[in-house]
Amino acid sequence: MKDEVIKAVRKALESLGVTNIPDIEVDIPKDEAHGDAATTIALNLAKPLKKAPKIIAGEIIAKIKETPNPFLKIEAAGAGFINFTYRNDYYHGKLGQLLEKEHDFFRADIGEGKKVQVEFVSANPTGPLHIGHGRGAAVGNALCNLLRSAGYEVEREFYVNDAGMQIKLLGLSVYTSYQQMLGNDMPFPENGYKGDYVKDISVEMKDEAGDKYHNIPFEGCGDVFTAFAYKKMLAALSRDLSQFGIGFDRWQSEKELYDKGAVKDALEHLKKNGLAYEKDGALWFRSTEFGDDKDRVVVKNDGEFTYFASDIAYHKEKLDRGFDTIIDIWGADHHGYIPRIRAVLKAFGLSEEKFKVILVQIVSLLREGKPVQMSKRSGEFITLREVMDEVGADIAKFIFLTRRSDSHLDFDIEVAKRESSENPVFYVQYAFARISSIFRQAVERKIINIEHKINPPIRPLEKGGKGGFESIHDIDLTLLKEGDEIALVKKMLLYTLVFDGAVTALEPHRITYYLQELARLFHSYYNRHRVLSDDMDITTARLALCKAVQIVLEEGLNILGVKAPERM
RNA sequence: GCGCCUGUAGCUCAGUUGGACAGAGCAACUGCCUUCUAAGCAGUAGGCCAGAGGUUCGAAUCCUCUCAGGCGCACCA
Numbered sequence: 001m002k003d004e005v006i007k008a009v010r011k012a013l014e015s016l017g018v019t020n021i022p023d024i025e026v027d028i029p030k031d032e033a034h035g036d037a038a039t040t041i042a043l044n045l046a047k048p049l050k051k052a053p054k055i056i057a058g059e060i061i062a063k064i065k066e067t068p069n070p071f072l073k074i075e076a077a078g079a080g081f082i083n084f085t086y087r088n089d090y091y092h093g094k095l096g097q098l099l100e101k102e103h104d105f106f107r108a109d110i111g112e113g114k115k116v117q118v119e120f121v122s123a124n125p126t127g128p129l130h131i132g133h134g135r136g137a138a139v140g141n142a143l144c145n146l147l148r149s150a151g152y153e154v155e156r157e158f159y160v161n162d163a164g165m166q167i168k169l170l171g172l173s174v175y176t177s178y179q180q181m182l183g184n185d186m187p188f189p190e191n192g193y194k195g196d197y198v199k200d201i202s203v204e205m206k207d208e209a210g211d212k213y214h215n216i217p218f219e220g221c222g223d224v225f226t227a228f229a230y231k232k233m234l235a236a237l238s239r240d241l242s243q244f245g246i247g248f249d250r251w252q253s254e255k256e257l258y259d260k261g262a263v264k265d266a267l268e269h270l271k272k273n274g275l276a277y278e279k280d281g282a283l284w285f286r287s288t289e290f291g292d293d294k295d296r297v298v299v300k301n302d303g304e305f306t307y308f309a310s311d312i313a314y315h316k317e318k319l320d321r322g323f324d325t326i327i328d329i330w331g332a333d334h335h336g337y338i339p340r341i342r343a344v345l346k347a348f349g350l351s352e353e354k355f356k357v358i359l360v361q362i363v364s365l366l367r368e369g370k371p372v373q374m375s376k377r378s379g380e381f382i383t384l385r386e387v388m389d390e391v392g393a394d395i396a397k398f399i400f401l402t403r404r405s406d407s408h409l410d411f412d413i414e415v416a417k418r419e420s421s422e423n424p425v426f427y428v429q430y431a432f433a434r435i436s437s438i439f440r441q442a443v444e445r446k447i448i449n450i451e452h453k454i455n456p457p458i459r460p461l462e463k464g465g466k467g468g469f470e471s472i473h474d475i476d477l478t479l480l481k482e483g484d485e486i487a488l489v490k491k492m493l494l495y496t497l498v499f500d501g502a503v504t505a506l507e508p509h510r511i512t513y514y515l516q517e518l519a520r521l522f523h524s525y526y527n528r529h530r531v532l533s534d535d536m537d538i539t540t541a542r543l544a545l546c547k548a549v550q551i552v553l554e555e556g557l558n559i560l561g562v563k564a565p566e567r568m
Numbered sequence: 569g570c571g572c573c574u575g576u577a578g579c580u581c582a583g584u585u586g587g588a589c590a591g592a593g594c595a596a597c598u599g600c601c602u603u604c605u606a607a608g609c610a611g612u613a614g615g616c617c618a619g620a621g622g623u624u625c626g627a628a629u630c631c632u633c634u635c636a637g638g639c640g641c642a643c644c645a
Binding site for chain 2: 025027028029030031033034038040043046047053077078079080081124161164165166167169280281282284293294296297298299300301302304306307332333334335336337338339359361362369402403404406407408409410412415418423424426427429430431433434435436437438439440441442445494497498501504505509510513516517520523524526527528530531532533567568
């Protein structure tokens, strides 16, 4: 919708002899009175051309009107805006294209096949996923879908912290629980993991190994317990995520980075390039060189690596694997790490703008407006699994995507469960289901002979008793003259713009809002006009319109990772 | 003390990367089911965009300061 305006304005300016034409910015006005698209080019040219904006606007308009164009109206307004209104045939033409190409109509190639790596969730495998991880998972998943639709080659990755102190502590917790179960009176470790899952794993251990490790000190069998607990936890993580509808292309183990020497190599590389130095018996990364506040220790004076050391190796690996852009999705409480990771990537030669961090804010869990306490210490927290079981994955995902990711989110479990208008998921899904229902009716009434699926073209059985349609071109879309029909088409074309914005800003929530707006227009249309009527020509045209809406709804829901149900 | 994020209707939040009179949902009130799904629709009401300066044709949006809330500032993981 913007392209035609840009083209027309550029041509006009060229034939007016304007050189150095700046970027022609086009907005979609909020107010219908300002047309379908508007440009501020006359305002922007006022200074360089030393002319009043209104005069420039007048000249541009006159020029455009001299040549064929898709506009019904072009007028100057306000301080120097130029407002464009398209003729209906423009919209009918676009609708035809949409119906012909279906989902391909929206396939953009912004990414040009560039490789993007998105790392998200990356929860420690020491406890179940909580609701905050769920939000990160929903955002990451939608973002990956978005980028893939935009023509990027996307790899989804989960980084598994299986090498540090915490995983050992998990092993020790399970070990202790196991010993206690066998009657061994042993104090639970100070910072141990106290959740029920620890007990569950120790029970599984006992089922498998019996009392084989009874009274054997942790030094003697700790590795067995740690490995066992880790395996169980990772399996649980993976299972929960896949039930949530989220899959990863790769699970990168931190331990593996150590085992194959990647950490050592990365640090060697830094040393060789003078980016690491020894001080006070420790090895430091010169991160201040790349904008960090202070240099960071990577090897402690006791010879142990810091957690940051493996992060360096990990991010170096990402670069070595040839990604053009690296996106990390973190909990907002990790924002302090951005400068140092950015420093790492810069040190290895990635330009600044190719590393992006998306911070996902805390989720506050509520029940009927009252906060649900979440405390790891007491072992009392709501897991993602519980939320899924209680409200369902689709609802949870949609709600996670109704906010900007860096904005706090209140998640009220009771409200989310309600099948009412308080719940925006249903509003959008309902629009889709309603259209499916219309198609089922149309089949029943022998208006069309296909299933109500989106993919096959509409083939009416009769048109004035002269046989059926073979293609979308046989449908007279110009019969869609109602204001709200044109408004629907306009909205559908806007999808492309919303999509582009969502991709460049890395903000999937824009799709969520768009879908609600499109659904609103459809519901309104549905209540005002009947799709199936005695007038076969109008019926067919309206069915086509409905189908287009359905395609767009499905397109958006697919990006969010939310189902488009045919019945509700 | 330093840094990051947030502050928009009673509540929860959008706001097209600086555009025209500030938007939606919920909650409140009034209507609409013999006809394609009422998980819906139509309408009413609701605002000092935290505050003060600045930048310019134009600011919720950019800059500075103030206030309020959250988070982060390890040879922890």
